[in-house]
Amino acid sequence: MGEVDPAYFQQPEHRPKLEIVQAQGIPLIDLSEQPSETLVEEIRNACRDWGFFQVVNHGVPLETRQRIMAASKEFFAQPLDEKRKVRRDEKRVLGYYDTEHTKNVRDWKEVFDLTVEDPTFVTASYHPDDQEVDEWHNQWPDFPPHLRGACEEYARAVEKLAFKLMELIALSLGLRADRFEDFFKDQTSFVRLNHYPPCPVPHLALGVGRHKDAGALTVLAQDDVGGLEVKRKSDGQWVWASPTPDAYIINVGDIIQVWSNEAYESVEHRVMVNSERERFSIPFFFNPSHYTVVEPLEELVSNESPAKYKAYNWGKFLLTRKASNFKKLDVENIQISHFRVPELADALEGALKLN
Ligand code: OGA
Numbered sequence: 001m002g003e004v005d006p007a008y009f010q011q012p013e014h015r016p017k018l019e020i021v022q023a024q025g026i027p028l029i030d031l032s033e034q035p036s037e038t039l040v041e042e043i044r045n046a047c048r049d050w051g052f053f054q055v056v057n058h059g060v061p062l063e064t065r066q067r068i069m070a071a072s073k074e075f076f077a078q079p080l081d082e083k084r085k086v087r088r089d090e091k092r093v094l095g096y097y098d099t100e101h102t103k104n105v106r107d108w109k110e111v112f113d114l115t116v117e118d119p120t121f122v123t124a125s126y127h128p129d130d131q132e133v134d135e136w137h138n139q140w141p142d143f144p145p146h147l148r149g150a151c152e153e154y155a156r157a158v159e160k161l162a163f164k165l166m167e168l169i170a171l172s173l174g175l176r177a178d179r180f181e182d183f184f185k186d187q188t189s190f191v192r193l194n195h196y197p198p199c200p201v202p203h204l205a206l207g208v209g210r211h212k213d214a215g216a217l218t219v220l221a222q223d224d225v226g227g228l229e230v231k232r233k234s235d236g237q238w239v240w241a242s243p244t245p246d247a248y249i250i251n252v253g254d255i256i257q258v259w260s261n262e263a264y265e266s267v268e269h270r271v272m273v274n275s276e277r278e279r280f281s282i283p284f285f286f287n288p289s290h291y292t293v294v295e296p297l298e299e300l301v302s303n304e305s306p307a308k309y310k311a312y313n314w315g316k317f318l319l320t321r322k323a324s325n326f327k328k329l330d331v332e333n334i335q336i337s338h339f340r341v342p343e344l345a346d347a348l349e350g351a352l353k354l355n
């Protein structure tokens with residue numbers, strides 16, 4: 001084994017502890033029931049207290065999940081040269097790559113991205129004045145030939161679950177069940193096949209560095225290896241999200257944080273790797289149309305509880321993030337905190353400084 005590129009090394013304070021804390025706390029929610037007050041209450045508590053939960057009896061057929069997992073394994077098992085035939089670049093933003101960085105540290109993983117809609121319409125550039133719209137097209141490898149069918153079938157099945165979860169989340173916020181539906185008419189959702197190879201330095205590197213998901217909702221399938229860690233809201237401790245067979249892990253993204261005016265928060269998470277076993281996971285990132293103006297919902301804003309965020313355009317946000325994967329931009333790495341209305345304390349401090 002050669003030397004490991006230090007680009008993978010996390011700063012000492014972000015390195016994972018190899019002794020893990022079990023997250024008994026991540027709520028497990030059974031979706032087999034019709035929406036009831038009890039179910040809505042469970043969703044509300046989980047979103048508020050954790051930002052993360054697992055679901056069982058979710059309606060996604062097990063065979064659909066097994067097919068995409070098997071096809072993903074076959075794809076990643078190929079030599080690098082084969083995988084690079086569907087490599088993404090600045091023009092074709094979907095497909096294979098193994099060079100992702102999270103907060104400037106390289107992630108120990110390789111991925112294959114595909115959008116749920118093909119084509120997906122997205123604003124052409126991150127410049128605010130540019131109104132042009134682009135089409136994103138999926139790239140499919142020759143091998144394995146059934147990868148495309150498996151991905152398309154999976155995307156449709158998980159999309160149904162994502163819509164159902166958005167209905168439950170709407171009810172849990174006291175809104176009409178279909179309140180979020182229109183935002184997803186021209187969705188920019190995508191599915192990511194993740195492969196985390198065994199890592200000789202699991203104490204130094206991470207599969208994915210700490211981050212929050214920028215979209216509305218993430219529906220994650222993980223295999224039985226485990227590695228996902230969630231930052232527990234109550235004490236800031238990194239806790240291990242234990243794999244539950246056939247369950248999906250759900251987390252609230254930044255957009256729900258803004259829509260709910262912070263009733264629910266997007267929670268930090270990261271992925272540990274290990275030196276023995278490779279790991280596969282498949283997040284489905286449920287994202288609204290590119291022209292969505294993301295802002296706190298008017299029903300959730302009042303004089304007593306004013307909007308905590310200024311409106312932003314989702315397409316521009318997404319494009320700024322994507323573009324920063326390729327080059328250092330003339331804009332800072334974009335975060336929803338940039339749209340947060342200054343807190344009273346900051347305003348006061350500013351006022352005091354003027355004196
Ligand atoms: C992600 C992510 C978790 C995992 O891709 O955003 O958090 O377990 N993945 O792969």
Ligand code: NI
Nearest residue numbers: 211212213269
């Ligand atoms: Ni994530």
